[in-house]
Amino acid sequence: MTTARDIMHTGARWIPAHETLDRAAQLMREHGVGALPIADANERLCGILTDRDIVVGCVAMGRDPARVTAEEMAQGTPRWIEADSDVEAVLNEMENHQIRRLPVIDNKRLVGMISEADLAKHLSDEQLAHWMERVYALS
Secondary structure (H helix, E strand, O other): OOEHHHHOEEOOOOEEOOOEHHHHHHHHHHHOOOEEEEEOOOOOEEEEEEHHHHHHHOHHHOOOOOOOEHHHHOOOOOOOEEOOOEHHHHHHHHHHOOOOEEEEEEOOEEEEEEEHHHHHHHOOHHHHHHHHHHHOOOO
16 A cells, blocks of 8 residues: 555655744745645644745735744645555545645654655556646636
């Protein structure tokens, strides 16, 4: 059985909720990623911040990324998957919530992220096509 742990990208990092968006952008650049999970003071997942969130939700609105925190950009209920969940559970979670990045948790700790690139490396063409159709479908 293929699990989330098998297909995830390791080395994912939290960004503390109190951290500013300019720092988040620096971390994204340093790690070559387009999203960071947001952690509250107890290191619980409280959202995901994307590069698009920073540009569209902050910069394009005329706000200063040095003054806006990750917490201010966190919206909705954060989604995640247990590391030992099978790949079908991963796909269902991403499809049902139309999300393209999914934090992977083990013992309440962030251990990785699953992105579109990770799916492309590990899924069959048929599985990938089905996933893309579901995630990118118009609501």
